[in-house]
Amino acid sequence: MRPWHDGVNALAAAIPLSAPVYLLMDLVGNPIPFVLGWFGGGSVRFTKGVPPPVESQLLAYVLVAMLGYVGTRKLVPKIKVYTLRRGISGKDLGKRGTSLADKDVPEALGIVPGAVFLICLTFCLVGYATTNPSKLLDCNSALLSICFMLFLGFSDDVLEWPWRYKLLLPTVASLPLLCCYDGSTSIVVPIPMRSWLMNEGSLTTFGWLLGHIVTVDQNANGAILNLGMLYLVYMGMLAVFCTNAINIYAGINGLEAGQSFIIGCAVLLHNLIEIRDNEAYRENHLFSIMIMLSFVGVTLGLLGHNWYPASVFVGDTYCYFAGMTFAVVGILGHFSKTLLLFFIPQVLNFLW
Amino acid sequence: MRPWHDGVNALAAAIPLSAPVYLLMDLVGNPIPFVLGWFGGGSVRFTKGVPPPVESQLLAYVLVAMLGYVGTRKLVPKIKVYTLRRGISGKDLGKRGTSLADKDVPEALGIVPGAVFLICLTFCLVGYATTNPSKLLDCNSALLSICFMLFLGFSDDVLEWPWRYKLLLPTVASLPLLCCYDGSTSIVVPIPMRSWLMNEGSLTTFGWLLGHIVTVDQNANGAILNLGMLYLVYMGMLAVFCTNAINIYAGINGLEAGQSFIIGCAVLLHNLIEIRDNEAYRENHLFSIMIMLSFVGVTLGLLGHNWYPASVFVGDTYCYFAGMTFAVVGILGHFSKTLLLFFIPQVLNFLW
Incomplete structure (x- = not known):
């Protein structure tokens, strides 16, 4: 491993992120009045019961996402000691013939971005509760479904469930989401x-x-x-598909986190374009951006450790968590059909 | 182990349960018209937007709790094979000197009642969503907090976190609850x-x-x-206290599950008495009964395997999950101060 590797990798990670970042900066403009507004100063005032301005929300989510990135980045090396001690580890077949081939690589490190993500979103939830209670239910059910999948994924990494549980439990985990869906069918x-x-x-x-x-x-x-009820059934199946879709392309260093990162950036771009051009569904897309920014943040933090030569494996924990996150934003952001476009490689592999 | 042991144990378990069951039967009366009502027949009719009658709700929760009991009872012997295979097991120090002393006892089986409980409550949530949307948010945040603790507990059993995580994470897990609290402060x-x-x-x-x-x-x-915000702080601390309270008395076969079972029955009794005698807060107590019935059901299912001589250990998974469940019903049922009365032995031990 040479030192300039890190620079090249950082550059590669910046490519999918560049378009959303550009749009974000375009939307927010000058951040200073909004940041001042948080502390009660500046020209931007908050009124109770009225959602804060879009720019202010976006800035807050970006800040949370950055904390998520830093948290994941710092915590992964600490937590991998615990999983290694418990023997939750694997050999990296992609490093055969090198000096690293016999080293145990800790598994199931998806637990770190997952937990950090839950913490990030819980703070966003607190923000919602104090400024914009109308989305509180959506936020709660989103967190519930993701948390359930994270739990399932981690227990799968540890205990290795048979297939029947893996199909049954995501269906149950998506029920809270469907209960809270109030969009068009x-x-x-x-x-x-x-x-x-x-x-x-x-x-x-x-x-x-x-x-x-x-x-x-x-x-x-x-x-x-x-479609009525059938639409709900379709969305339930979407959730099961998404949780398994990331797992379809797995096994190469950085592939699970890498594809999730790219899909996440694409979803983010879609949401930002919709917010810029379309007044109508702004709230749903803002909700999706809140989730996706934190997700992209923690994924990037993980990717740094999971990229070749990987010092940790992400495990089913990460795959399930990432898949459910996409299903959640697709369903609660009301763009579940558009979401499938971002999953074309996985759909092709699934149908094959 | 003699066959009449089972009979004696069943009798012992029936004692705390007898009072709530008597009150339940007293409240419900003749169940047949309500059961017929579920299938569209009988004299009991449902109107959309109006909560179904109390009797009908109670019957449905009892049914879910029974399924929870059967599910836990059947699943524990199946799942213990998985935890044993992974080496998540311990020696039972209470069996020293007997022929069972050297046998590995599988640990962390609290994952089974936890997961079954989440599934039970998800179905109750679906019921809420279709009949009584006003409590949907409460139900979601309750499930979220419990699911988060279950995840934390299981990962603690597997990876053995240091204390600082164990204090920090329950605080975060209780935030969604506090956000949704809309009662008196x-x-x-x-x-x-x-x-x-x-x-x-x-x-x-x-x-x-x-x-x-x-x-x-x-x-x-x-x-x-x-008290305003201070009341919220108090409730957050209550959640942290409860999650650790069950763990305070742990280590003897059946003690964690047994004390939770008794506290659960006591809470149930309190709620049922309040429902019978007091019209005002009926909805909150019904909500608490929904959670507690499922909880008592899965705990009873676990207790059968955890009672001396225990064939499984419950682990931190169960302690955290049980503690958070009590905190949730106390907070969302708006009887957080009464709840502490049921925890007197734990409070004494804590203050000691």
Whole structure:
């Protein structure tokens, strides 16, 4: 390992992060009045019951994410002593033939970013509770689902569950999320398929049959299908898919954390663009940004230790935690279909 | 071990449970119309937005608790194979001199009642979401705090954290609870101490000094102190105390689970009496009953395996999980001061 490796790696990590950071700086502009506003000074005033300005929220989330990065970065070397002592470790097959091949690499270090992430989000939750209680329920259920998966992932690393538990428990873990989902359950039908449902203002036979399971919006001339409960089932399956998707590409140094980092940056970029261009769903995207910023922060902190030559392995703990985090932002940010676009490599691997 | 031991143990377990069960049967009366009501029949009808009748809720919680009991009872022998394989086990010092002394006893089996409990409550949460959304936030934050403690407890059993983490993390885990607390932050001042605060309708010097930290209600003539933020701090400390309180008396077969079982039954009895006699805070006590019934169910399932001669140890996992559960019902059920009465042996040991 040569010293300039670190510089190259830092540069590589900066590439996916550059676009969201640029947009963030563009959105926030001059941060000083908002920072002053937190301490009761400056021109930005807070009113109880009214959410603070977007810029102020973004700045606070960035700050929490930075603390998350530093915390993970510093804690991983400390905690790896504990997992190594317990024998939760593996051999790195990618280092065969080198002098590092026989060294035990501590496993399941995903517990550190996971725990730091939970702590970060708990502080965001406190912020929500004091300024913007309308999103408190979403934030709670998001944390609950992620915490449940973190627990499941860590116990899987330690005890190695059989497959039936691994499929059953994520489904249960996603239930709180679905209970709190209050968004639309409708989907827009692609234009060429609309004529299958409606023809000259009346339902076709296929549309009539389909009408027994879902609601075809006859006013929209077949353009909108309200899936109702089926949409919730789809979202539950999305959660199970996401938790396993990160695990699909696993086993190479830095691959789990690396792909999560890139997907996280992509989601962040999507949210920031939506906030800039679209007033309507701003709150949902801000919520997603809150979660994603902390997530990207802790992932980056982990990546530094997990990159080749890895000094720690992330384990199922990290894969489950990361997957559930993406499912949570997709569902509660109301962009669960867009989310799947970011998962194309994993979807392809899954379908193969 | 003789076969009549099982019978004696079952009888011993039935004693603390008898009073709550009697009160439950008294409250519910004839269950048939309510059970029929769940399936859309019978004379009991549900209206959307209106909470279902108390009897119907109680019956549903009893059913969930029974499933929790059966699930824990069946799963513990299966899961103990996994923890034993990983070497998470200990020697039982209470069996020295017997033929069982050298046998490894699997540790950290509190993970089973914990996970079953979370699943039970998730289903209760789904029930809440569909019938009584006003308590959804409470239920989510309760589950979040308990899940966080379960995760912390299990990772402590596996990795053996130093003390500083064990004090810091329960504090963070209790934050979501405090954020969602919307009850009173006032306390009633005992009669002999009221004259210290107010004298002939005006504040005394002591009362005036105290008024800088808390709010003295001058209309109530010193009878009521509004502690505000201090009350939240007290509740946060209660959570930390409870999580460690069960651990104070630990180390003898069945002691952790046994004391939790008895405290659980006592809390249940308190709630049931309040529901019978007092209309005002019925919803909070029902919420507490929901949590406590599932908790008593899974604890009883565990106790069967943990009673002398124990075939499993419960570990810190169970102690933390049980303690946080009590803190949660105390805080969200708004009887945090009464709760401490049930913890008198632990408080004495703590102060000693």
